Amino acid sequence: MTLGAPLHDLLAALSRAAAPILDLIAPERCGACGDEGALFCTSCRAALLAPGAVSLHPPPQGVRAAATVGSYVDGLDAALRTLKFHGVPQLARPLGAALAAPIAAVTAELEGAAPALVAPILVPTPTDPARRRERGFDHALLLATAAGEATGLRVVELLERTRAVEPLHGLGRAERRRALDRAIAIRPGASALTPLDREALVILVDDIWTSGATFEAAARALTAAGWQHIAAVAVAREPLRERRGTPMGAV
């Protein structure tokens, strides 16, 4: 039996009206392990977001220091997928706050490189506008904002995408570099920056560091515009062996 069209429409309307209420009463689930109770459960916080797990990596080209909260495995991957693909932007707060440790690590690594009196600025890597519209939020900006709240550093939306880029998932390093060639530029509105900001250490912020092609494209745009001190932080780094397009055993 099929429902009559008016009844079907009424039920659909009721379900739409109830959705925000259901969201409020539904128990929160941990973005990493899926357990009910909290957006990021205590044990996942301890295991995944502990400052001790932060590691510096050999930086991508054009970047002088780079660090991540952890690896894109074991729960951090699930949390980032939940944030981005399941539409849970609230997860950006704990994940972005955890960026305070890699931010401290790259700042310490480059101590003395940028003038000490100029505070570093956090710059989200720019998201494709079409994907931002689809999701309804900009994950890199949300992560940078949470990191800014945790560190007291200013967030500057300095970069923008100049054109649409095919999804990078599944592409190798060279293909990613080609896809991103001149796809990132300084935003025209960024001219409001002070001369001192141009001396600042720019810390690029992203969710996942896969091949480093996005950081490299951002660094090229910044370097061409005169910035000299560029670092990068991400929540998670994809382990080498899992990077598509990278032959097994390659380093």
Ligand SMILES: [Zn+2]
């Ligand atoms: Zn958990």
